[in-house]
Amino acid sequence: MNKQSTKDDHIRTPSSTNPPPHAHSRSRFSGDSFGHSFGRDNPSPDKKFATKNLLSLQDFASEKSISLTKDAIRRLLKNKMAVLALVTIIFYFTITLLGPVLPIYSYRFQVLEHRNLPPTWNKTAGQLWYEREKNLTEAYAQRQNRELSPQEHAELKEILYRIEHDRISIEDETVNPHTRHYLLGTDQLGRDILARTIFGGRISIAIGLIGALTAVIIGILVGSIAGFYGGKIDYILMRFVDIMYGLPYMLLVIILMTLLGRNVINLYFALAFISWLTVSRVVRGQIISLKNAEFVEAARTMGANTVRIIAIHMIPNTLGVIIVFTTLRIPVFIITEAFLSFLGLGVSAPLASWGSLIGESVPLLETAPWQLFVPSIAMTFFLFAMNFLGDGLRDAFDPKTKVRR
Amino acid sequence: MNKDKDKKVMNEVHAPHTQGKELLLDVKNLSTHFFTPDGIVKAVDDISFVLRKGEVLGLVGESGCGKSVTVMSLLKLIPKPGQIVSGSVNYKGVDLIKCNTRTLQKIRGNNISMIFQDPMTSLNPFMRISSQIMEPLMIHRGMKKKQAFEKAIDILKMVGISDAEQRIRNYPHEFSGGMRQRAMIAMALACEPDILIADEPTTALDVSVQIQILETIKELATMLGTAVIFITHDLGVVANMCDRVHVMYAGRIVEEAPVTRLFKHPAHPYTQGLIDSVQQLFDDTQEPLRVIEGHPPTLVNMPDACLFYPRCPHAHELCTKKRPPRVHLHSTHMAECWLHATHQPDTFNTSPPLPQQASDHEQKE
Numbered sequence: 003m004n005k006q007s008t009k010d011d012h013i014r015t016p017s018s019t020n021p022p023p024h025a026h027s028r029s030r031f032s033g034d035s036f037g038h039s040f041g042r043d044n045p046s047p048d049k050k051f052a053t054k055n056l057l058s059l060q061d062f063a064s065e066k067s068i069s070l071t072k073d074a075i076r077r078l079l080k081n082k083m084a085v086l087a088l089v090t091i092i093f094y095f096t097i098t099l100l101g102p103v104l105p106i107y108s109y110r111f112q113v114l115e116h117r118n119l120p121p122t123w124n125k126t127a128g129q130l131w132y133e134r135e136k137n138l139t140e141a142y143a144q145r146q147n148r149e150l151s152p153q154e155h156a157e158l159k160e161i162l163y164r165i166e167h168d169r170i171s172i173e174d175e176t177v178n179p180h181t182r183h184y185l186l187g188t189d190q191l192g193r194d195i196l197a198r199t200i201f202g203g204r205i206s207i208a209i210g211l212i213g214a215l216t217a218v219i220i221g222i223l224v225g226s227i228a229g230f231y232g233g234k235i236d237y238i239l240m241r242f243v244d245i246m247y248g249l250p251y252m253l254l255v256i257i258l259m260t261l262l263g264r265n266v267i268n269l270y271f272a273l274a275f276i277s278w279l280t281v282s283r284v285v286r287g288q289i290i291s292l293k294n295a296e297f298v299e300a301a302r303t304m305g306a307n308t309v310r311i312i313a314i315h316m317i318p319n320t321l322g323v324i325i326v327f328t329t330l331r332i333p334v335f336i337i338t339e340a341f342l343s344f345l346g347l348g349v350s351a352p353l354a355s356w357g358s359l360i361g362e363s364v365p366l367l368e369t370a371p372w373q374l375f376v377p378s379i380a381m382t383f384f385l386f387a388m389n390f391l392g393d394g395l396r397d398a399f400d401p402k403t404k405v406r407r
Numbered sequence: 408m409n410k411d412k413d414k415k416v417m418n419e420v421h422a423p424h425t426q427g428k429e430l431l432l433d434v435k436n437l438s439t440h441f442f443t444p445d446g447i448v449k450a451v452d453d454i455s456f457v458l459r460k461g462e463v464l465g466l467v468g469e470s471g472c473g474k475s476v477t478v479m480s481l482l483k484l485i486p487k488p489g490q491i492v493s494g495s496v497n498y499k500g501v502d503l504i505k506c507n508t509r510t511l512q513k514i515r516g517n518n519i520s521m522i523f524q525d526p527m528t529s530l531n532p533f534m535r536i537s538s539q540i541m542e543p544l545m546i547h548r549g550m551k552k553k554q555a556f557e558k559a560i561d562i563l564k565m566v567g568i569s570d571a572e573q574r575i576r577n578y579p580h581e582f583s584g585g586m587r588q589r590a591m592i593a594m595a596l597a598c599e600p601d602i603l604i605a606d607e608p609t610t611a612l613d614v615s616v617q618i619q620i621l622e623t624i625k626e627l628a629t630m631l632g633t634a635v636i637f638i639t640h641d642l643g644v645v646a647n648m649c650d651r652v653h654v655m656y657a658g659r660i661v662e663e664a665p666v667t668r669l670f671k672h673p674a675h676p677y678t679q680g681l682i683d684s685v686q687q688l689f690d691d692t693q694e695p696l697r698v699i700e701g702h703p704p705t706l707v708n709m710p711d712a713c714l715f716y717p718r719c720p721h722a723h724e725l726c727t728k729k730r731p732p733r734v735h736l737h738s739t740h741m742a743e744c745w746l747h748a749t750h751q752p753d754t755f756n757t758s759p760p761l762p763q764q765a766s767d768h769e770q771k772e
Contacts, residue, residue: 232487294486296529302484303604304543304594305516318533 074322074398084394090387098204101197109197110352111172113179115164116192118370121185128165128180135161187372189362199377202354206381209270209339209355210332210388216274217335218328221281222320226312228282229289240286243279251276255338259347266349273338277331284327288320295319322399330392333385340381356381431601431634432458432481437494437504439473439480446707450476450489452658458602463628463635465649465666467642467681469703473658474638478604481636482519483511498602517547520595522624524607526587530579536563536590537575543597562593567623585616589623596627603628604636609644621648642685646670651739654678657704657714664740674742676719713745721746 078084097104119130139154150158165180172179186196228239258272289312292298301315340357342348349355356377363373439451450473458464466474479485481496483503496503498518503511520543523529530539540559544550550558556575563571566589579587588608595603605624609617625648628635637648645652645666652669654662654677662675673679680699701718713719716726725745734747 296523296525297531299484300521300523300529300591300594301531301542303482303515303521305512305514305546306542307512310546314534315531319531321533 071321074395078394078398081394081397083390084398087387087390087394090383091391094203094207094384094387098200098207101200101204104200106197106200107182107184107194108172109193109201109354111193113170113182113188113192116179116182116184116188117190118366118373119184119188119192120370121187121195121372121376122183123185125183126180127182127184127188128178130184131180132158132161132165186376187370189359189373190366190370195359195373195376198354198359199356199380202356202359202377203380203384205266205349205353205355206336206339206357207384209266209273210335213270213273213277213335213339214328214331216270217277217331218281218324220274220278222285222317222324224278225282225285225287226289226317229286230293230308230312230316232290232293236286239282243282246276246279252338252341255342256345256347259342264347264350266353269339269342269348273335277335281324281327281331284323285320288323289316292316292319326392326396326399329388329395333388333392336381336385336388428459428461430457431460431498433495433497434458434481435495435497437477437480437496438492439476439485439489440492441489443488443707448706449658449709450706451480454494454658454660456653456660456663458634458636460601461629461632461634462650463625463637463648465645465652466636466638466655467640467645467652468655469640471703471706472655473706474655475606476658477655478521478606478636478638481604482515482521484515513547516543516595516600517598518600519602519604520598520600521604521606522588522591522595522608525611526584526591527611529591530582530587532579534578535575536577536579536582539579540575540590540593540597543594547598559593559597562597563590565627566590566593566596567619568593584612585620588612588616588620592620592623592627596631596633599631600633602636603633604638606638607640608637609641610639617644624648642670642681654681657709658706659714659743660741661715661744662740662742664737668737668740672740674736674740674747675715675744676721676746677715678742680718680720 078088113127115131116127119127119134122130125133136158139150139158143150143154168178168180169176170179171177182194184194184196186194186199189195189198224239224243228236254276255272258275259268262268262272293316298311298315301311306315336356339348339355340360343355343357344361346361348358348361351358359377360374360381363370363377367374434457435455437451437454438449441448441450452473454477456464466477468474476485476489480491481503483491483506485491491504494504498514501510501514503514506514530536537556537559540562541550541552541555544555544558545552548555560571560575563575568574568586568589574582574586579590582590592608603624608624609620612620621644624635627633635648637645639645639648649666652664652666653660654669654675656675656677662669662673662678664672664674669678670682673682677699680697683697684699686696699718704714704717710727711730712728713722713726713731716722719726723745731743731745732748733741733743735741736747
């Protein structure tokens with residue numbers, strides 16, 4: 003109230019002894035000039051100032067010329083957890099993609115002598131093997147309250163000899179297998195767990211990514227058709243989705259897997275076949291809300307046809323939701339795959355996935371816990387990262403988070 | 408008055424104009440109804456009008472009286488429960504109502520294009536301004552991307568956006584409201600259409616920008632020889648922009664007249680009310696602003712009566728019983744009201760302020 007009156011006084015008495023503060027007059031001046039600059043021909047004396055002022059404003063604007071997607075990325079990069087997650091995911095992708103060329107042992111080559119070796123940092127496989135055999139023999143002898151028999155001594159000596167002199171050919175190379183270092187131990191068939199985890203990750207991540215992408219593509223197609231056309235088409239498609247929802251998801255996948263047979267491609271089909279349902283519902287809702295948007299109507303008055311309106315005007319507008327959904331969908335896929343593999347319906351040996359690795363490790367949980375922990379930890383970190391990235395993307399694509407910044 | 412006679416009157420109203428400039432659009436007895444669960448909503452009810460080359464036609468009325476539905480019917484873009492039940496829209500010998508979608512898609516944006524009310528929502532937020540202006544050019548003119556881009560810059564300059572080469576790469580959210588509406592105009596005029604439909608193009612803008620946008624539309628329409636159908640509820644804008652005005656109420660055209668005549672001698676009580684309710688800037692009388700009491704009817708299951716009578720100061724028994732005839736007070740002036748009917752029953756108990764009979768010298772104004 004008080005403020006208002008003083009301001010009024012200011013305006014009413016321009017010739018008062020106190021000149022108005024500089025900042026005040028300047029802001030009014032620049033405001034006026036901005037208005038003028040829109041007029042076509044304006045012989046105003048402060049035109050020069052006006053254009054200069056406008057130019058600087060436009061420079062500012064064009065410098066900041068960023069799309070909503072870029073804006074979202076920028077906001078994502080400000081989210082520390084999301085960046086950490088992104089780095090983790092990129093790390094996983096590189097490692098798993100580079101799997102075949104990394105200096106790791108074959109994921110499928112079995113050295114039966116090296117069964118269930120624990121993780122080690124500096125000991126060779128031969129040393130660990132000898133240690134284990136020695137401990138076992140000694141423990142066996144101790145239980146019977148006797149010294150080691152000469153036969154047992156001979157056996158241990160033979161092991162030492164074999165560690166020195168064994169040669170096998172792996173991939174056209176003759177090597178001594180007992181000089182190997184198994185950083186993360188071996189499984190029950192003497193295969194390197196590090197290699198198996200990396201190659202298992204390849205399959206798990208691939209199924210997650212491709213499965214989610216396929217689900218999203220089918221979902222976008224079905225959802226946008228249902229949402230855009232509405233009426234009977236919508237009704238039929240959505241009732242089909244409802245029926246599919248009604249069927250137990252896992253049961254359906256298990257039935258499909260048993261019908262189609264166990265292999266990676268079938269697993270992937272079985273998963274993708276079921277999981278587009280939610281995407282189609284999400285996309286349908288988005289398309290319906292966009293259907294009456296004015297820019298869609300404007301596009302129609304411009305003469306754009308239906309395909310163009312859906313593909314160019316509508317789907318890009320739902321992309322934020324779709325990206326977030328896909329990111330959050332990948333971990334679900336990986337978990338489902340792991341679950342199926344755990345049940346023995348997933349990939350079959352010698353191929354591995356995180357799920358099958360965990361499944362195989364369970365019987366030896368007490369004697370060789372590393373076989374469970376290594377793939378579990380690898381999977382957990384990846385899922386964590388995916389979920390954090392998904393959350394970060396959701397926040398980044400939500401315009402309301404702009405305020406929080 | 409029977410229907411045939413009504414039609415005859417209408418034809419007489421239009422007759423003198425058809426001899427003038429080239430007739431672009433001839434709308435006859437257009438009716439668009441919405442079949443809702445509550446009943447049939449007659450959003451547009453038996454509307455006829457013509458549009459000639461280069462003229463600016465105003466459609467005036469309150470919200471919800473069918474202005475937008477009328478123009479959307481012209482392009483056959485009525486959303487689902489709605490349906491064009493009768494009538495014809497003759498554009499250059501083609502009946503748009505009978506056209507198939509593919510032919511219409513060739514006409515939309517190319518021959519007839521449209522500007523919308525809210526520039527904030529009528530531009531796609533995910534597309535650059537450039538691709539939105541290029542879209543009609545690429546669809547209708549078959550232009551290549553590069554060619555269309557250059558043309559788009561030219562158009563953007565034409566609608567008065569300085570630094571168009573830079574700004575064209577922006578996204579809509581980087582434009583101000585006025586600039587967005589300019590971009591919208593650029594989109595609409597890209598293919599140099601014969602008819603531009605402007606659906607309240609300045610309603611969402613602030614007053615200082617409004618006048619600039621109006622000037623831009625008027626300038627460009629004159630330059631390109633485009634006829635404009637201008638929808639608004641702002642009578643000031645009508646006085647500024649339009650050559651002829653159609654006043655709509657409850658889905659019907661209740662009065663049509665040249666703009667000067669309409670403001671001088673409004674014949675329909677609704678038009679009179681509209682003009683009365685405009686605030687006078689230099690009005691010294693301390694009277695409160697006059698308003699038209701009540702609301703427009705809901706348009707569901709309307710009776711066969713004058714639809715304005717509940718709000719009409721001159722309402723009479725007859726108004727509640729029978730739909731008023733279309734009376735032509737002059738060759739260019741039509742009003743749908745019992746007050747001016749020739750066989751006016753002498754039971755009116757109020758003496759309505761009849762407009763002065765049309766004289767020829769007024770027409771010359």
